[in-house]
Amino acid sequence: xxxxxxxxxxxxxxxxIWREINTLLPNENTIYLADSINAPYGEQAPEKIIExxxxxxxxxxxxxxxxxxxxxxxxxxxxxxxxxxxxxxxFIGIEPAIKPAAINSKTNxxxxxxxxxxxxxxxxxxxxxxxxxxxxxxxxxxxxxxTLIETGKLYSDEMxxxxxxxxxxxxxxxxxxLVLGCSHYPYLIPQIKEILGPEVTIIDSGxxxxxxxxxxxxxxxxxxxxxxxxxxxxxxxxxxxxxxxILKDLKEFIQISHLNF
Numbered sequence: 001x002x003x004x005x006x007x008x009x010x011x012x013x014x015x016x017i018w019r020e021i022n023t024l025l026p027n028e029n030t031i032y033l034a035d036s037i038n039a040p041y042g043e044q045a046p047e048k049i050i051e052x053x054x055x056x057x058x059x060x061x062x063x064x065x066x067x068x069x070x071x072x073x074x075x076x077x078x079x080x081x082x083x084x085x086x087x088x089x090x091f092i093g094i095e096p097a098i099k100p101a102a103i104n105s106k107t108n109x110x111x112x113x114x115x116x117x118x119x120x121x122x123x124x125x126x127x128x129x130x131x132x133x134x135x136x137x138x139x140x141x142x143x144x145x146x147t148l149i150e151t152g153k154l155y156s157d158e159m160x161x162x163x164x165x166x167x168x169x170x171x172x173x174x175x176x177x178l179v180l181g182c183s184h185y186p187y188l189i190p191q192i193k194e195i196l197g198p199e200v201t202i203i204d205s206g207x208x209x210x211x212x213x214x215x216x217x218x219x220x221x222x223x224x225x226x227x228x229x230x231x232x233x234x235x236x237x238x239x240x241x242x243x244x245x246i247l248k249d250l251k252e253f254i255q256i257s258h259l260n261f
Contacts, residue, residue, distance in 0.1 A: 037237045
């Protein structure tokens with residue numbers, strides 16, 4: 001089926017998920033929505049998050065998407081159950097990979113860097129209780145990180161200072177795994193590695209989401225069997241230069257446009 005896979009996030013962070021999906025499913029057409037004017041979702045009230053997710057979903061359905069990836073931890077934990085009840089289309093969500101970190105930790109100490117909306121959600125609490133009850137979890141709200149990424153300040157002094165403030169206390173607690181609970185955060189991995197060193201394993205959910213997208217597409221017979229040239233559309237309701245910069249290595253293969261939504 002040549003219809004596109006729809007992907008949305010509260011901004012450009014979900015492009016890290018898109019990269020994994022594009023690598024695993026190179027024949028698929030995609031439409032990506034960057035709802036940057038409302039980023040970060042993690043600082044929004046739950047009812048607003050649900051409102052944004054419904055808006056994004058309906059736009060992707062209007063554009064003919066065959067399944068939708070909610071490439072945002074906060075949106076998944078707060079809204080995906082509602083979306084699945086409301087719309088007759090498959091949804092794939094993303095949530096922090098607490099389970100593999102807890103199972104594999106040798107120090108029994110795991111850190112999680114996420115948004116307030118994710119860490120305060122009932123889904124995160126349920127997952128932590130089920131899989132990490134015997135492990136010390138150090139939770140840290142990454143206040144300010146998404147905003148800096150969205151405004152093109154990925155390698156700023158302010159970013160460096162925030163990361164040290166958030167991660168150094170985790171090192172003091174002898175973590176050996178850090179779980180990234182926001183789709184924006186994979187773009188911070190090089191800087192995080194410099195702070196944490198080689199003894200700490202960093203886990204994000206991108207590859208797992210891509211694998212689940214493939215599984216669901218196969219289950220519902222939605223895979224694109226065509227060999228036609230791939231069409232990848234990216235829409236942002238904010239400054240296009242930010243998403244252009246983050247995807248500059250792919251500019252020959254994608255189209256980026258501003259869209260009011």
